[in-house]
Amino acid sequence: MAVMDRTGVARGLEKIAAYLELKGENTFRVRAFTGAAKTVEGFPGSLSDAIADGSLAEAKGIGPAILQTITELVETGRAELLEELQREVPSGLVEMLQISGLGVSKVRTIHETLGIETLAELEVAALDGRLAALPRFGERTAQIILKGIGFLREASQSRLVHHAADEAATLAEALGRVPHVVAVHVAGEVRRRMETVRELVVVLVADVPPEEIFRQLSALPGASEIAGQDERRATLRLAAGTAVQVIVTPPQNLGAVLVQATGSAEHLAALAAHATRGGFTLAGTALWQGSRFVPTPTEEALYAAIGLPWIPPELREAGTALGTPLPRLLERGDLRGFLHCHTTYSDGSTSVAELAAACAAEGYGYLGITDHSRAAAYAGGMQPDDIRRQWDEIDAVNAANPGIRVLKGIESDILVDGALDYDDDLLAGFDFVIGSIHSRFTLTREEMTDRVCRAMESPYFTILGHPTGRLLLAREPYAIDLDRVFAVAAERKVAIEINADPHRLDLDWRVLRAARAAGVMISIGCDAHNLAGLANVTWGIGVARKGGLGRDDILNCRDAEGFLRFARARRP
Numbered sequence: 001m002a003v004m005d006r007t008g009v010a011r012g013l014e015k016i017a018a019y020l021e022l023k024g025e026n027t028f029r030v031r032a033f034t035g036a037a038k039t040v041e042g043f044p045g046s047l048s049d050a051i052a053d054g055s056l057a058e059a060k061g062i063g064p065a066i067l068q069t070i071t072e073l074v075e076t077g078r079a080e081l082l083e084e085l086q087r088e089v090p091s092g093l094v095e096m097l098q099i100s101g102l103g104v105s106k107v108r109t110i111h112e113t114l115g116i117e118t119l120a121e122l123e124v125a126a127l128d129g130r131l132a133a134l135p136r137f138g139e140r141t142a143q144i145i146l147k148g149i150g151f152l153r154e155a156s157q158s159r160l161v162h163h164a165a166d167e168a169a170t171l172a173e174a175l176g177r178v179p180h181v182v183a184v185h186v187a188g189e190v191r192r193r194m195e196t197v198r199e200l201v202v203v204l205v206a207d208v209p210p211e212e213i214f215r216q217l218s219a220l221p222g223a224s225e226i227a228g229q230d231e232r233r234a235t236l237r238l239a240a241g242t243a244v245q246v247i248v249t250p251p252q253n254l255g256a257v258l259v260q261a262t263g264s265a266e267h268l269a270a271l272a273a274h275a276t277r278g279g280f281t282l283a284g285t286a287l288w289q290g291s292r293f294v295p296t297p298t299e300e301a302l303y304a305a306i307g308l309p310w311i312p313p314e315l316r317e318a319g320t321a322l323g324t325p326l327p328r329l330l331e332r333g334d335l336r337g338f339l340h341c342h343t344t345y346s347d348g349s350t351s352v353a354e355l356a357a358a359c360a361a362e363g364y365g366y367l368g369i370t371d372h373s374r375a376a377a378y379a380g381g382m383q384p385d386d387i388r389r390q391w392d393e394i395d396a397v398n399a400a401n402p403g404i405r406v407l408k409g410i411e412s413d414i415l416v417d418g419a420l421d422y423d424d425d426l427l428a429g430f431d432f433v434i435g436s437i438h439s440r441f442t443l444t445r446e447e448m449t450d451r452v453c454r455a456m457e458s459p460y461f462t463i464l465g466h467p468t469g470r471l472l473l474a475r476e477p478y479a480i481d482l483d484r485v486f487a488v489a490a491e492r493k494v495a496i497e498i499n500a501d502p503h504r505l506d507l508d509w510r511v512l513r514a515a516r517a518a519g520v521m522i523s524i525g526c527d528a529h530n531l532a533g534l535a536n537v538t539w540g541i542g543v544a545r546k547g548g549l550g551r552d553d554i555l556n557c558r559d560a561e562g563f564l565r566f567a568r569a570r571r572p
Contacts, residue, residue, distance in 0.1 A: 013037035019085035042530035099148035164197035187261035193542030210248035255296030266318035340525025346371035373421035375413035418454025436465035445479035490519035500540025512547025
């Protein structure tokens with residue numbers, strides 16, 4: 001069994017790249033490790049198997065030296081190169097690179113001029129004026145850094161939902177092999193599809209007392225210790241540092257326990273109050289009617305006992321009124337088209353034909369290719385000649401694959417003045433246009449809102465991509481008046497994207513109801529840069545469901561012709 005999973009290996013390679021950059025190593029070497037991290041994160045299948053059969057060695061950007069480092073990480077959780085760099089470069093400098101606005105040159109300046117090596121020292125320097133006094137810093141930069149330190153500390157307590165879900169699934173598989181464990185259920189924030197997760201929670205159904213199960217947990221692969229144990233729950237600490245709450249229940253109580261373990265706290269409080277009004281007591285581990293124990297072998301049984309329909313976990317948040325009709329939430333089978341993906345024409349690693357074949361295999365009727373526009377030079381943005389070559393290739397793929405239709409799209413940068421990248425004559429040749437912001441994130445709220453609203457005036461603008469620019473646990477949303485954006489989008493018949501990349505999940509589910517109330521159509525775009533990115537749709541669907549959206553609310557639940565009618569409605 002591999003000691004470190006794909007995500008851990010990718011993070012290790014990214015750390016190596018950061019250390020090398022801070023040391024001033026060759027740029028090509030830094031980029032090699034950064035590229036290898038992306039390859040690993042998007043690599044299909046088991047890394048252990050790929051190392052053994054040689055397929056990883058053939059992957060893009062995986063040379064012998066990097067392969068050796070990956071092998072060490074997979075097999076031992078350590079790497080000689082990483083440990084050597086950690087001895088040479090203070091780890092706090094790498095943490096500083098995660099603060100928005102702090103690049104390598106500024107971190108070096110801070111370290112060499114002020115001798116700062118930790119976030120705590122950086123915070124003190126920002127507060128006492130030393131940071132502001134540095135050349136090219138100033139008070140505004142010091143305040144931005146202070147804000148970034150706070151954000152980084154908050155982020156350190158959480159992990160992205162797809163990483164947490166992968167970790168929980170691996171653990172659940174191992175727990176399912178423990179003797180006398182009848183069933184395993186992942187609960188908590190992962191089950192509710194929260195965008196970031198602070199705690200893993202797993203419910204075990206067992207036919208023996210909990211203490212017999214707990215005695216076996218420390219022998220699990222990757223487990224380091226058992227802590228905080230009581231009569232029915234224990235905290236399992238994994239070798240990677242993750243703490244997992246493990247709850248053991250007999251079958252007759254599963255429903256009550258699973259509801260409690262899933263949360264949220266607001267939903268549980270509302271549920272308990274509703275139960276009390278009906279003469280029941282919901283005490284976390286069990287449902288009672290007076291002194292009579294009420295068996296709840298399933299969640300459905302619990303909700304039915306207190307006079308409620310079963311509520312999907314995604315809706316178990318503050319704001320879901322009990323007893324009101326529940327919407328029919330979006331399902332994977334409702335989606336007809338796969339949107340927002342990048343190919344080898346910009347910064348993707350997959351060809352048009354490969355994406356088409358993969359989407360056809362997933363049951364999609366159409367695929368919208370949206371490589372970066374030329375303003376995104378860092379991402380290999382396409383020049384006009386590249387676009388025409390891609391259009392020819394798409395025509396050829398469509399001719400050869402009648403089972404799926406490939407649409408010609410673009411992710412056009414919204415320039416600082418609100419113009420779209422490329423002139424109207426070229427934009428008119430695309431089937432649809434996603435407009436996105438990739439630069440100048442520090443505009444004022446009014447300036448950024450004006451920028452986006454001016455862009456939506458273009459008759460070729462179809463979808464607003466990742467509308468707030470956030471990167472979860474890495475970059476806060478830029479300042480923007482979403483209510484005004486929603487109003488203009490509704491008026492101009494522009495859709496707004498749920499960007500399903502689990503690093504973004506933007507729009508936030510908390511504002512989706514407001515968007516639909518304003519009359520805005522929503523699309524789900526996966527922002528896929530490789531074949532593994534097709535799985536991002538899971539997280540986009542989770543956001544839509546948390547926002548109470550169903551099939552009729554989502555643009556790419558329409559067939560290809562319906563989608564194109566929407567895209568062409570305002571064109572001259």
